[in-house]
Amino acid sequence: MKFLMNIAFKNMFRNKLRTIVSILAIAFAVMIIVFARGLIDGMIEDTYSLYIHYDTGHIKIIDQEYEQKERLLSLQYTVNGVGNKSFSEMKEDLNNLEGIKMVIPRLKFGAAVSTEEELVQMLAWGVVGAKELQFTNLERQLVEGRMVKSGREVVMGTKLLAKINKSVGEDVTMVYTTAFSSFQGATFEIVGKIESNLPLLNEQLVFMPLDTAQRLLYLNNESTELLLVTNNREQANEYLPAVKNYLEKNGGADKYLAQSWKNGNSFIQLLEVSETIYNFVYLFLVLLSSIVVINTLVMIVKERTQEIGMMSALGLKKKEVMLLFMLEGSAMAVVGSFFGALAGGALNYYLSGVGFDYSAAFEDIDVLMNPIIYPTFKIEHMLFAFAIGVIVTTLTAIIPARRAAKLDPTEALREI
Amino acid sequence: MSLIKLRGLEKTYQQGKIAVPALRGIDLEVESGEFTTIFGPSGSGKTTLLNMIGCLDKSTAGEIIFDEHSINDLNSKELAEVRRYNLGFIFQSYNLIPVLTAFENVEFAIRLIEKHSKKERRERVMSLLEEVGLGEMADRRPNELSGGQKQRVAIARALIKEPKLVLADEPTANLDSETSKEVLELMEEMNSELNTTFIFSTHDPQVMDYARRLIEIKDGKITNDQRRD
Numbered sequence: 001m002k003f004l005m006n007i008a009f010k011n012m013f014r015n016k017l018r019t020i021v022s023i024l025a026i027a028f029a030v031m032i033i034v035f036a037r038g039l040i041d042g043m044i045e046d047t048y049s050l051y052i053h054y055d056t057g058h059i060k061i062i063d064q065e066y067e068q069k070e071r072l073l074s075l076q077y078t079v080n081g082v083g084n085k086s087f088s089e090m091k092e093d094l095n096n097l098e099g100i101k102m103v104i105p106r107l108k109f110g111a112a113v114s115t116e117e118e119l120v121q122m123l124a125w126g127v128v129g130a131k132e133l134q135f136t137n138l139e140r141q142l143v144e145g146r147m148v149k150s151g152r153e154v155v156m157g158t159k160l161l162a163k164i165n166k167s168v169g170e171d172v173t174m175v176y177t178t179a180f181s182s183f184q185g186a187t188f189e190i191v192g193k194i195e196s197n198l199p200l201l202n203e204q205l206v207f208m209p210l211d212t213a214q215r216l217l218y219l220n221n222e223s224t225e226l227l228l229v230t231n232n233r234e235q236a237n238e239y240l241p242a243v244k245n246y247l248e249k250n251g252g253a254d255k256y257l258a259q260s261w262k263n264g265n266s267f268i269q270l271l272e273v274s275e276t277i278y279n280f281v282y283l284f285l286v287l288l289s290s291i292v293v294i295n296t297l298v299m300i301v302k303e304r305t306q307e308i309g310m311m312s313a314l315g316l317k318k319k320e321v322m323l324l325f326m327l328e329g330s331a332m333a334v335v336g337s338f339f340g341a342l343a344g345g346a347l348n349y350y351l352s353g354v355g356f357d358y359s360a361a362f363e364d365i366d367v368l369m370n371p372i373i374y375p376t377f378k379i380e381h382m383l384f385a386f387a388i389g390v391i392v393t394t395l396t397a398i399i400p401a402r403r404a405a406k407l408d409p410t411e412a413l414r415e416i
Numbered sequence: 417m418s419l420i421k422l423r424g425l426e427k428t429y430q431q432g433k434i435a436v437p438a439l440r441g442i443d444l445e446v447e448s449g450e451f452t453t454i455f456g457p458s459g460s461g462k463t464t465l466l467n468m469i470g471c472l473d474k475s476t477a478g479e480i481i482f483d484e485h486s487i488n489d490l491n492s493k494e495l496a497e498v499r500r501y502n503l504g505f506i507f508q509s510y511n512l513i514p515v516l517t518a519f520e521n522v523e524f525a526i527r528l529i530e531k532h533s534k535k536e537r538r539e540r541v542m543s544l545l546e547e548v549g550l551g552e553m554a555d556r557r558p559n560e561l562s563g564g565q566k567q568r569v570a571i572a573r574a575l576i577k578e579p580k581l582v583l584a585d586e587p588t589a590n591l592d593s594e595t596s597k598e599v600l601e602l603m604e605e606m607n608s609e610l611n612t613t614f615i616f617s618t619h620d621p622q623v624m625d626y627a628r629r630l631i632e633i634k635d636g637k638i639t640n641d642q643r644r645d
Contacts, residue, residue, distance in 0.1 A: 003523075003524070007515070010515035306511060307513060310505070314505065315497070410473045413507070
């Protein structure tokens, strides 16, 4: 075995150019895999976080009817307590369930600000400022002022402020429709400015204190949703039964819908499926590059036919001939995959700092995705790509290796 | 004692629908230590006969007994075992592995046997290379050796595992007459020293002069079998 490895290794240098081309093909495929995994991982991880922070929480409780009318920002189907328990008691009870770390109420409604040129529509969220800061990464994006606390104050995104031609410290008058469908207006002080790559935060959202929103909309002690934050987002499904059980015990099972972040959003489900699909894409990519190696080995077998005949005459068995060629293929695979993994890792390391700007592609897409994707740099991605490169290429090398092993020694010796 | 016994050996190749007989009933016995040449015109069946004796090909009919064992019913793996332990081959075009040095090419054959330590292997290979006059050239690759030197390496490779039989298919065909003479003398010397049986095919009269037994083959049949003292 050791001497076959020695020969296989030395054979790699017989036609250096051909070996280099084969190694480069594998290296390129492996590099693409590392890069693609880093990019997709970065995108998915970022998207999961965004959805959890700004849509689903770890577990989301809404009125069953609200699910259908969420896009219309209906105020008719709210979370307003369960059974005999008030909204506050319900929040407290949920917060006391095992694994639940925080309960975040949000009251979402539509609002508009009139400027001299146009009526700027926006999405208003009544929130508990301190909880939002704790749960989301808003603090890092608050570039001026502070988060809302109480009273008539709002925080807006940079682009939205520019649209309405206002800045922090100024007042803004907003119009909105109350829960009784009356059209009203109120003036708020702008206390903070958010700078974000996310269009939702930068140009659509306006945050105001929850109690202020409740008062203005005549929805005291109500919210459109309750987001539950668990100890571990990956265990959200494990904590969900306790939440459902609580709702059922208190007669709220027919009214409310409780969903974990993994099941509550079709886009997240799509991303999860896509992760599996991408693994097949990687496999296909390496298979493509393996064709170069197969081609190289087929040529090698043809060139060394007489040598194979000589080895058989000396007593090398068919499986040893096969092993010799597979070792040569896998030696190329190891070298190519090693350098490919290194190159892919280096690329991801660099791009994880500067990011990849996809803004143009996301302009008209209504999904919660950061338009600048930061690929993740993980050793795990490099190891995965290295392993897939070596395994797939070695397995495909079986084809020409079998061809070599099947050669009849007398025929092979006659070959010129 | 006979090392090889061939009884009614036949080999027919199928070329499409046409059956082409290469050997037509060969009966032959070769004793241990013989230095035998098989000669005849091109296409007479010399190489086919050597392939049969060398366990590289299977006969269509007849029996081959090697060292008192019939090899007719052996599968390809078992035949490889017979070749690995008992046979040495010398080829017309040397067939050395170009990426290995002279030393490594010789060592290749003995490494297949795996019964020697590294040190023992080194000593045996070096001693044999010295014997064939290439002690100083052990580190050279085939492309740094002349035709005669390459064939000497091939002879060393064939002999390193001390086989019972060495088969050589036109071993001097690619060499000039002076180098051919040197190679044949070396083979003769090895035959006398080690008592290894040599069978080689040729159609070169100069080569035949060295053989102690001459077997003539024509149209797949032995037409003359003559021993010389």
